[in-house]
Amino acid sequence: MSLALNTTRRLRLGHVDLSLIPLGLAGLFLAMLVLLPLGWLLAYTVTDESGALSWTNVVELADTSLFLEPFITTFGIALGVASLACLLAVPLAWLVARTDVPARRLLRGLVMVSFITPPFIGAVAWVLLAAPNSGLLNQYYRGITGAGTFDYLFNIFSAAGIIFVMASYAFPYVFVLAANTLDRMPHDLEEASAILGGGRWHTFRRVTLPMVLPALLAGFIIAFLQAMTQFGTPAILALPAGFHVLTTKIWSLFQFPPKAHLAAACAMPLLLVTIFLLRLEKTLLGRRGYTMVGGKSGSPQLAKLGVWRWPALLLALLLLFVTVLLPNLVLVRASMLRSVSDPWTLETITWANVPLVFGLSNTVGVLKNTLVTGVVSATLGTAFAVLIAYLTARRAVPGHQVLGFLATAPAAIPGIVLGVALFIAYTRPPFQLYGTLWILLLAFLTIEMPPAYQQMQAAFRGLNPELEDASRILGAGRMKSLAKVVAPLLKTSVAATWCFVFIGAIRELSATILLTTSNTKLVSVLIYDLNEGGALGGIAVLGLVLMAVTAVVVLIANRVAHVGVMPDGR
Amino acid sequence: MEVTRRTVLAASTIMGFASAAQAQRPEPQPLAPDLVAAAKKDGKIGWYTADDLVLATKVAKAFEAKYGITVQLERSGAERIYQRIAQEYASNISEVDVATTSDVGHTVSWNANGWLTPFIPAEVTKWPAQAIGSNGLYIVDKFTLVTPGYNGRLVKAEDAPKSWNDLLDQKWKNKLVKAHPGYSGAITNETLALSRTLGWEFYEKLAKQGVLQVQSATDPPMRTAQGERAIMADGAENTSNRLIMEGAPLVLIYPPEGVPVVAVGSVVMKRSQRPNAAQLFMHYLVSPECQAINVANGARSFDPSVTEPANWTHLSKIKLLFNDPNDLAKEAEEIKKRYTKIFGV
Amino acid sequence: MSKLVLSGLTKRYGSHAAVDTLDLTVESGHLVSLLGPSGCGKTTTLRLVSGFAVPDGGSISVAGQVVSSARGVVPPEKREMSMIFQSYALWPHLTVAENVAYGLKLRKLPRADIERRVQAMLDTMQLRRFEARYPAELSGGQQQRVGLARALVVEPKILLLDEPLSNLDASLREEMRHEIRRLHDRFHYTTIYVTHDQAEAMTTSDLIAVMRDGKIEQAGAPDDIYERPETEFVARFIGSTNILRGRRVGEHEADCDGLRLVCESGHWPEDGSAVVSIRPHRITLSGAADGSAPGTVERAIYLGAQRHYIVALDAGPKLQVLASSDVLAHEGERVGLTLPPAHCRALIR
Structure with a gap:
């Protein structure tokens, strides 16, 4: 029963706290994850092919068709997307969080469903729906109005079309932020204003709006960033x-011949704009970003819509039908047709697309790659997020602030920029990872670290840290306490983070497109390949399979997390 | 002596692929029985091909069924495949055993890099000489054309364009779909041939027609068949043929100015980890069985034993435009750059 | 049971010393409370003792062996201590029995042994019928007892309590104070008890250490601290008192705004000033003619067992007086106060 404290050796050991070593290594790895590629990116920007210091890359940015035109186009589209996303998301969030509109849970659920659909699949679905001539909606339009053969209502191949498609996949993010804020906003403030005689409009303008405004602006920025950095939809x-x-x-x-130095230079402004916007968002939002919609506490005072309850519901359902369900329905339809513009009749229905997709000898391999990288990056990513969040939340190591910064820093790196950076960093010794799934894993870990870390x-x-202290004082080491107390208590958060990273990895295309080889191809890239080959029916099949697999994995993850966890009241 | 005979043969045909005499022309190899066993030991083969997706899938499946050797199929545009191989080789990845490209200029640069093991399956020696490209650098296991066309449901035959220049008519504005030379080897062939025959003004005017710019040469026939665009400015004839056989309302145009010919060349890569499987696959590509699959899916064949469907326009009725592989190799980059400048993407 | 010695203990956060060269000895089997307002360093001291924090100076030793110094600490899990937390820190995913058994399982005791000891402890704490419940299904008092059971069942060398009753309502708090003392009398663990509630400290402790600004202002037995405070801070913190300021005018005498006070005990400041404490219930209130200090009743509050008066002395100072409820005076009435020298205490600051 002796404590055996009398030797200084023992004291020193105690001071180092052996359990900190794996934690320290995790920190080191994180630093490498972020700093190595960014270092190379910077190096490539200011050097030429021979490796000599040179400004030619930067100077070439002045070429309008190379940089300025796309940059301006990108900015315009991103502004449009952000505005439209806010316009769609905020009223919907208000309806769901602050009014007595029926079926609020269903509405929330439907928004969440759209997270499962990767935007590039959505873009293909919208080609099927709104291509000017073959698009179903335009066909119906002509059928109904009797308009001429070449008349159309929608043209998805346009800036407006892109804005619409991107907005319908960005608005869930804005929705989550806005609904979160509205959920948490103390209701008594509004009530106080009402009691003091403020009319409904006055209350909205003077109390509700100022409180929601930061979240609104932050949502705007998030949608803007998504639109600015997305690759699949514009491609x-x-x-x-x-x-x-x-x-x-x-x-x-x-494309051949690859101009990595120029690409690095082109990526820099994207990086800088992103950093700037994220700083701005942080200022506006404090530290609330990214957290998912949680349960509501108390029973809030809901605005009574009266006779408008049902019309409001219909409108909300219509919005979600168009942005969430319709694209998926059209994929189902297209998956069973040889030519996507055929009418859907017993004669035209075919299974030909299935063997076409799975006849590609590597399709099964690609699905396997996708699942493996998805599951592994979700697992490792969540583990890292837990460790880093632990270190920073408990201030467990000196320099934990640096760790926190490193974990959030990748948020400022757009996927395509990271793709360029990783490509440069890992196609050379000592880390020759290009052509392996490792490089994709690194990409996903880096990209998903910020949201995962912030959630954790x-x-x-x-x-309460005391829960952990209680375990340690009773004799469990730091790691054991993490495993026996912290982990079970964070199970649901861990599962949510896991799903978030998994879905993120499945959805990723912009970095992936630069990092896969034939052996390490992922579904997202295969879909992109199929799109370049015009095989829309095949994309529909593959897209549906991908979404189904994603949904199943997410369901399993949630099931696992909920087995045996705590009784009611927690 | 062999060379002379072939040269004579070549001259006597309507085809005119370049076959400049080169010293390193390899001996044609017959399909030795032990090759099959050795190939099976290799177990699989990486085939990077620019062929039409449907066709490539069928060929790969048939090969797998016949020999039990897995084909890892990487299907993309020829220009993408070219870039991919370069990128993978730069990172010491050699997944590709056999490459099939619709821009045979690639074989010239690959050869210059020392990336090829020239290989000629003996079966090809029974074919016209042009089936052996660049004096043995590659074999032309199929070829096709790049043609305009239209959707017969949307455009009446009498209104339809008859020539390349007809595509520039105002009435087709926003009704055209076109593939990209930065992706498709077939379109690189077309752009080289037509920029010489019609001049770049043709493309400059075409760019003002509001074309729907897709990537693969196999895509315009599909978009046109779907009715997304009434007219395709260019498209791979083989895909069009296949869609027409499947009942698509697609009508091809063979302009009098000439139709670019696309030789589809296959090669064995020197770094191949599975050389036996690669050679066996080359044999398979030129087998009558595979040639039948090619033709059944719309591609044209040199194999004299395979007959084309009667409703295809016979080559003798078409003015054909050929490209020299060396020209392709030399000019492809400039062509793509110029095209991108004109069309904006 | 082990003697615990803190010597010269210092912990800095930035330039601020949360614990400042603190010396304290807890005799084996004693219960010492650290009493003080929030921010006085008592919780930091506890975290140093438990090993969660590393000191910047000084040392902590248990049974003669150093467990903490600036050079290193034995981690909490190796200290064989137990701790009761302000939030109870019961693990919500474990049942009552599992919570209690946790520490024993870590010690790899035989299953039967664990079972026996858990049951015995649950009996002691009257928790037997809740053993299968989850913490969320218990009341605050029950949760507190689970926390105690969990800490005690491992038979720690030292028991640490961090404001254990601050989350309970008043009546329960009262009950638990006695419970804690009862348990201490039974098990006799060397205990440090951190609280800001003087009544809690008085009920439970063998020794009270009043802390201020990271230092111990005064340490002593409860009656010692109460009856013989050394400083105004201690006098005020332990129960209410009247503080009078003035000059020292004799060996045992102070002049506070004309009011002459004789102090039989205490220590005087060296600069000739005087700070005198006298508890309200030590002052006698009588008719205007009696008493040494005349004044007027400003407020009179009836408290049931007692009456609370605020009296404005003619000499100037206002004093609080607690008298038996028999002693009746009305607001505005002239009265005389008696300030017995035995209960007037001179304070050093």
Whole structure:
């Protein structure tokens, strides 16, 4: 029973706290994850092919068709997307959070469903729906109005079309932020204003709006960033229309002969704008970003819509039908047709697309790659997020602030920029990872670290540190306490983070497109390949399979997390 | 002596692929029985091909069924495949065993890099001489044309364009779909041939027609068949043929100015980890069985034993435009750059 | 049971010393409370003792062996201590029995042994019928007892309590104070008890250490601290008192705004000033003619067992007086106060 404390050796050991070593290594790895590629990116920007210091890359940015035009186009589209996304998301969030509109849970659920659909699949679906001539909606339009053969209502191959498609996949993010804020906003403030005689409009303008405004602006910025950094949608919709955005331009620089130095230079402004906007968002939002919609506490005072309850519901359902369900329905339809513009009759229905997709000998391999990288990056990513969030939330190591910064820093790196950076960093010794799934894993870990870390940090902040102290004082080491007390208590947060990273990895295309080889191809890239080959029916099949698999994995993850966890009241 | 005979043969045909005499022309190899066993030991083969997706899938499946050797199929545009191989080789990845490209200029640069093991399956020696490209650098296991066309449901035959220049008519504005030379080897062939025959003004005017710019040469026939655009400015004839056989309302145009010919060349890569499987696959590509699949899916064949469907326009009725592989190799980059400048993407 | 010695203990956060060269000895088997307002460093001291924090100076030793110094600390899990937390820190995913058994399982005791000891402890704490419940299904008092059971069942060398009752309502708090003392009398663990509630400290402790600004202002037995405070801070913190300021005018005498006070105990400041404490219930209130200090009743509050008066002395100072409820005076009435020298205490600051 002796404590054996009398030797200084023992004291020193105690001071180092052996359990900190794996934690320290995690920190080191994180630093490498972020700093190595960014270092190379910077190095490539200011050097030429021979490796000599040179400004030619930067100077070449002055070429309008190379940089300025796509940059301006990108900016315009991003502004449009952000505005439209806010316009769609905020009223919907208000309806769901602050009114007595029926079926609020269903509405929330439907918004969440749209997270499962990768935007590039959505873009293809919208080609099927709203291509000017073969698009179903335009066909119906002509059928109903009797308009001429070449008349159309929608043209998805246009800046407006791109804005619409991007907005319908960005608005869930804005929705989550806005609904979160509205959920948490103390209701008594509004009530106080009402009691003091403020009319409904006055209350809205003077109390509700100022409180929601920061979240609104932050949502605007998030949608803007998404639109600015996305690759899949513009590649599928803008290139056919004959113009580039910045991401497609950077990607085109990787066509033969690849101009990695120029691509690095092109990526820099994207990086800088992103950093600036994220700083702005942080200022506006404090530290609330990214956290998902949580449960509501108390029963809020809901605005009574009266006779408008049902029309409001209908409108909301219509919005969600158009942005969430319709694209998926059209994929189902297209998956069973040989030519996507055929009418859907017993004669035209075919299974030909299934063997076409799975006849591609590597399709099964590609699905396997996708699942493996998805599951592994979700697992590792969540583990890292837990560790880093733990270190920072508990201030467990000196320099934990640096760790926190490193974990959030990748948020400022757009996927395509990271793709360029990783490509440069890992196609050379000592880390020759190009052509392996490792490089994709690194990409996903880097890209998903910020949201995963922020979610876990929020979870840790909600967990009283005394729960862990209680375990340690009773004799469990730091690691054991993490495993026996912290982990079970954070199970649901961990599962949510896991799903978030998994879905993120499945959805990723902009970095992936630069990093896969034939052996390490992922579904997202295969879909992109199929799109370039015009095999829309095949994309529909593959897209549906991908979404189904994603949904199943997410369901399993949630099931696992909920087995045996805590009784009611927690 | 062999060379002379072939040269004579070539001259006597309507085809005119370049076959400049080169010293390193390899001996044609018959399909040795032990090759099959050795190939099976290799187990699989990486085939990077620019062929039409449907066709490539069928060929790969048939090969797998016949020999039990897995084909890892990487299907993309010829220009993408070219870039991919370069990128993978730069990172010491050699997944590709056999490459099939619709821009045979690539074989010239690959050869210059020392990336090829020239290989000629003996079966090809029974074919016209042009089936052996650049004096043995590659074999032309199929070829096709790049043609305009239109959707017969949307455009009446009498209104339809008859020539390349007809595409520039105002009435087709926003009704055209076109593939990209930065992606498709077939379109690189076309752009080289037509920029010489019609001049770049043709493309400059075409760019003002509001074309729907897709990537693969196999895509315009599909978009046109779907009715997304009434007219395709260019498209791979083989895909069009296949769609027409499947009942698509697609009508091809063979302009009097000439129709670019696309030789589809296959090669064995020197770094191949599975050389036996690669050679066996080359044999398979030129087998009558595979040639039948090619033709059944719309591609044209040199194999005299395979007959084309009667409703295809016979080559003798078409003015054909050929490209020299060396020209392709030399000019492809400039062509793509110029095209991108004109069309914006 | 082990003697615990803190010597010269210092912990800085930036330039601020949360614990400043603190010396304290807890005799084996004693219960010492650290009493003080929030921010006085008592919780930091506890975290130093438990090993969660590393001191910047000084040392902590248990049974003669150093467990913490600036050079290193034995981690909490190796200290064989137990701790009761302000939030109870019961693990919500474990049942009552599992919570209690946790520490024993870590010690790899035989299953039967664990079972026996858990049951015995649950009996002691009257928790037997809740053993299968989850913490969320218990009341605050029950949760507190689970926390105690969990800490005690491992038979720690030292028991640490961090404001254990601050989350309970008043009546329960009262009850638990006695419970804690009862348990201490039974198990006799060397205990440090951190609280800001003087009544809690008085009920439970063998020794009270009043802390201020990271230092111990005064340490002593409860009656010692109460009856013989050394400083105004201690006098005020332990129960209410009247503080009078003035000059020292004799060996045992002070002049506070004309009011002459004789102090039989205490220490005087060296600069000739005087700070005198006298508890309200030590002052006698009588008719205007009696008493040494005349004044007027400003407020009179009836408290049931007692009456609380605020009296404005003619000499100037206002004093609080607690008298038996028999002693009746009305607001505005002239009265005389008696300030017995035995209960007037001179304070050093």
